[in-house]
Amino acid sequence: GEVKGEYLRQRRFRNYSAFCLFGVEAERMPAALSTLRASALPREPKKFTTSPKPANRAPMSITPMLYATFAGHLNTSLDALEAAGTLPAGLSRAAITVEPPRDPSHGDLATNAAMVLAKPAGTNPRALAEALVAELAKRPEITSADLAGPGFINLRLADAVWIDELRAMAALAADYGRSGMGGGKTVNIEYVSANPTGPMHMGHCRGAVVGDALATLLEFAGHKVIREYYVNDAGGQVDVLARSVHLRYREALGEVVGEIPEGLYPGDYLVPVGTELAQEFGDKYVTAPEAEWLVEFRKRAVAAMLVMIRNDLALLGIRHDLFSSEAELQAAGKPAEAEAWLRARDLVYDGELEAPKGKTLDDWEPVELPLFRSTKFGDDQDRPIKKSDGSWTYFGADLAYHFQKAASADAMVDIWGADHAGTVKRIKAAVAAMTGEHGDPIPFEVKLVQMVQLLRGGEPVKMSKRSGNFVTLADVVREVGKDVVRFTMLTRKPEAQMDFDFAKVVEASKDNPVFYVQYAHARICSTMRKAAAEGMGPSGEHLERLGDEERELIKLAAQFPRQVEAAAQAREPHRVAFFLHDLAAAFHAYWNVGNERPEKRFILVQDSEVTGARLFLGAQIAQLVRNGLALLGVAAVEEM
RNA sequence: GUGCCCGUAGCUCAGCCGGAUAGAGCAUCAGAUUCCUAAUCUGGGGGCCGCGCGUUCGAAUCGCGCCGGGCACACCA
Numbered sequence: 001g002e003v004k005g006e007y008l009r010q011r012r013f014r015n016y017s018a019f020c021l022f023g024v025e026a027e028r029m030p031a032a033l034s035t036l037r038a039s040a041l042p043r044e045p046k047k048f049t050t051s052p053k054p055a056n057r058a059p060m061s062i063t064p065m066l067y068a069t070f071a072g073h074l075n076t077s078l079d080a081l082e083a084a085g086t087l088p089a090g091l092s093r094a095a096i097t098v099e100p101p102r103d104p105s106h107g108d109l110a111t112n113a114a115m116v117l118a119k120p121a122g123t124n125p126r127a128l129a130e131a132l133v134a135e136l137a138k139r140p141e142i143t144s145a146d147l148a149g150p151g152f153i154n155l156r157l158a159d160a161v162w163i164d165e166l167r168a169m170a171a172l173a174a175d176y177g178r179s180g181m182g183g184g185k186t187v188n189i190e191y192v193s194a195n196p197t198g199p200m201h202m203g204h205c206r207g208a209v210v211g212d213a214l215a216t217l218l219e220f221a222g223h224k225v226i227r228e229y230y231v232n233d234a235g236g237q238v239d240v241l242a243r244s245v246h247l248r249y250r251e252a253l254g255e256v257v258g259e260i261p262e263g264l265y266p267g268d269y270l271v272p273v274g275t276e277l278a279q280e281f282g283d284k285y286v287t288a289p290e291a292e293w294l295v296e297f298r299k300r301a302v303a304a305m306l307v308m309i310r311n312d313l314a315l316l317g318i319r320h321d322l323f324s325s326e327a328e329l330q331a332a333g334k335p336a337e338a339e340a341w342l343r344a345r346d347l348v349y350d351g352e353l354e355a356p357k358g359k360t361l362d363d364w365e366p367v368e369l370p371l372f373r374s375t376k377f378g379d380d381q382d383r384p385i386k387k388s389d390g391s392w393t394y395f396g397a398d399l400a401y402h403f404q405k406a407a408s409a410d411a412m413v414d415i416w417g418a419d420h421a422g423t424v425k426r427i428k429a430a431v432a433a434m435t436g437e438h439g440d441p442i443p444f445e446v447k448l449v450q451m452v453q454l455l456r457g458g459e460p461v462k463m464s465k466r467s468g469n470f471v472t473l474a475d476v477v478r479e480v481g482k483d484v485v486r487f488t489m490l491t492r493k494p495e496a497q498m499d500f501d502f503a504k505v506v507e508a509s510k511d512n513p514v515f516y517v518q519y520a521h522a523r524i525c526s527t528m529r530k531a532a533a534e535g536m537g538p539s540g541e542h543l544e545r546l547g548d549e550e551r552e553l554i555k556l557a558a559q560f561p562r563q564v565e566a567a568a569q570a571r572e573p574h575r576v577a578f579f580l581h582d583l584a585a586a587f588h589a590y591w592n593v594g595n596e597r598p599e600k601r602f603i604l605v606q607d608s609e610v611t612g613a614r615l616f617l618g619a620q621i622a623q624l625v626r627n628g629l630a631l632l633g634v635a636a637v638e639e640m
Numbered sequence: 641g642u643g644c645c646c647g648u649a650g651c652u653c654a655g656c657c658g659g660a661u662a663g664a665g666c667a668u669c670a671g672a673u674u675c676c677u678a679a680u681c682u683g684g685g686g687g688c689c690g691c692g693c694g695u696u697c698g699a700a701u702c703g704c705g706c707c708g709g710g711c712a713c714a715c716c717a
Contacts, residue, residue, distance in 0.1 A: 097659095101660075102659090102660075102661095102662090102663095103660070103661075106660075110659095110660090112659065115659080115697080115698090118697090119697090124697095125697080148660075149659080149660050150659080150660080150697065150698070151659095151697090152659075152660065195717070232717065235716080235717055236716075236717080237716090237717065353714080353715075355714095356713070356714055364714080367715075369715065380642070380643065380713090384714090384715055386715080387715040388715060389715080391715090393714095393715060393716090393717095394715095394716075394717050395717095398717095417711095418644085418645065418710085418711055418712085419711055419712065420711090420712080420717095421643080421644045421645070421711060421712055421713095422643070422644075422711080422712040422713050423712085423713095424643095424644075425643080425644090448644080448645070448711090450645070450646080450710080450711080451710080451711080491653080491654090491665095492652085492653060492654080493653090493654080495645055495646075496645085496646065496653075497645085497646070497709095497710065497711095498652085498653090499652075501652095504652090504666090511665075511666065511679090512679095513664095513665070515679060516665090516679075516680090518679090519677080519679055519680075520680095522677075522679090523676085523677060523679095523680085526676070526677060527676050527677090528676095529676090530676045531676075534676090570657095574654085575654090578654060578655090578664085581654095581664075581665085582664085585664085588680055588681065589680090589681065589682085591676090591677095591680075591681080592672085592678090592680060592681040592682080593681090594675075594676080595672070595673070595675070595678090595680090595681070596672080596681095596682090598675070601675075601676065602676060603676055639677090640677075640679065
């Protein structure tokens with residue numbers, strides 16, 4: 001890869017790496033790589049029940065907790081209308097929603113049921129809504145049900161509903177927001193997968209954080225998650241790595257190497273690897289032909305790079321469950337098995353590749369290669385799985401790799417750099433071909449994360465891959481801290497490009513949303529300490545003494561479970577970050593009410609009932625902030 | 641040339657499996673601290689949601705076509 005333009009970009013996002021030492025762990029690395037599961041390639045088709053849309057009943061897919069309760073009430077009311085003949089039986093309720101209205105003055109919950117059902121029912125929305133309003137208003141938890149606009153029904157809920165929700169937060173504590181949405185299904189998330197040829201740099205950072213946060217989020221939403229790293233240790237780049245290390249090995253034995261030749265990795269991080277090998281092998285391989293040392297050096301160098309990478313990931317709090325080796329996959333004959341299986345179904349054939357489009361290659365000439373019929377599954381052209389020298393292409397191995405992953409997962413997510421967008425169709429085609437023979441293919445998504453432009457005070461940070469001078473992830477974490485890096489990476493959707501300005505995230509740290517959220521938590525903790533000093537603490541005994549301001553805060557907090565489920569369903573961890581920002585803002589605003597009106601402060605020494613209730617609320621808000629930050633892998637500090 | 645992503649306030653971005661008057665932070669202007677942390681809060685100004693057509697009771701959101709920016713287009717990885 002080569003740095004193009006003035007900002008960081010990485011040619012191969014699924015290939016890269018970090019820096020550290022050839023330490024104790026290197027000994028264990030081969031074992032870490034031996035985690036490939038032995039699974040027969042052709043597999044029985046999986047039966048998936050994730051998508052069956054219940055044609056009837058069960059409105060909404062996102063209705064945890066409180067929202068689920070009221071969706072249930074709505075269903076009951078609709079049933080009553082059906083029984084009374086007001087509403088034809090059997091209409092689909094799939095499009096009905098129960099959500100908080102955008103404008104809080106409209107009430108606590110709103111439903112579009114009347115508008116959705118009016119047309120199939122052959123009536124008009126407002127007439128249907130009126131009947132539904134009458135039915136809903138019978139429930140004691142609903143203090144008012146109003147018809148609004150084109151047919152919305154706005155509901156106001158009794159205070160007791162919110163008090164109960166607050167108690168639920170306290171009872172569930174760290175589990176408030178956890179859901180069974182995933183039904184225990186296993187999701188394999190492949191992320192980072194940087195080439196093991198050097199240190200992790202900032203180009204890897206975003207995908208690493210997004211993948212890790214998504215994994216945590218999906219676990220919280222009821223999935224089993226496998227966090228997987230695909231080690232590209234079989235291509236030409238690891239031979240280059242081995243040669244680069246051999247040079248450092250000779251250097252360690254006293255040879256003056258001078259400038260690192262073109263075509264080798266120049267980075268200093270390879271020096272300790274060479275030193276280590278020099279100590280172990282002495283001068284045994286100094287003049288030996290490459291064939292004698294290449295395999296060993298490659299193995300040792302990759303192991304050392306992976307130790308570095310894992311250490312760098314650890315700085316961000318990231319740990320994978322599984323490192324799968326491309327070399328081992330090939331050694332186990334998986335790509336060949338996949339080829340045979342596909343050939344038997346005429347999905348691989350020998351044919352000529354089309355000439356590349358949009359550019360002219362001097363040395364282009366048509367060659368016959370084994371091609372996968374990816375066009376049959378939506379790709380633009382068929383793709384080679386082997387090179388003319390008989391070795392596997394990256395795609396050929398990747399295809400077998402995904403086939404293998406699919407055998408032990410109910411769904412798969414790959415997190416890739418945007419520069420890989422061009423290969424999404426072929427891998428999706430491969431997964432569809434290999435898992436969909438007898439039914440629905442395994443759900444498989446590729447999430448693309450866009451480039452991060454590194455800036456310092458608005459100026460692009462210059463980097464040169466050639467000289468080995470690039471911004472490492474370790475450097476950035478050291479400079480700005482894990483929490484800032486993680487939160488910043490999660491405050492926008494991954495498929496949008498983003499800037500990362502050191503000056504902004506560090507020097508202007510007070511404007512950084514991560515501190516804003518952490519401050520809310522710290523403030524509550526501080527208040528608890530102060531209260532304890534006064535001999536007071538949270539108490540759930542007089543929650544009825546909470547007022548309007550407190551109830552508004554509870555209403556917002558109560559949205560956490562559905563926000564989490566929505567984020568998990570959309571595979572968008574950044575939604576959690578935005579919710580936390582909203583929650584922190586609401587808390588800070590509530591806090592400041594006490595500035596104007598002393599009777600609204602948390603601690604009122606003369607009134608232990610109200611103080612206890614407010615502290616109880618505060619404790620739940622703090623818990624919620626902790627829950628949300630935990631999903632993002634960001635610390636909830638107690639003091640700032 | 642082809643494919644994918646993006647286009648929303650001066651800037652950076654949420655909102656997008658259709659819903660009510662389009663939001664936040666920064667910047668800017670005007671205010672709040674005898675008080676549990678002011679790393680905070682309150683308020684003002686600021687928008688053809690890139691453009692056009694279509695679908696719909698209803699479009700920032702869905703479809704089509706343009707325009708602009710980015711990424712990619714080898715048997716590399």
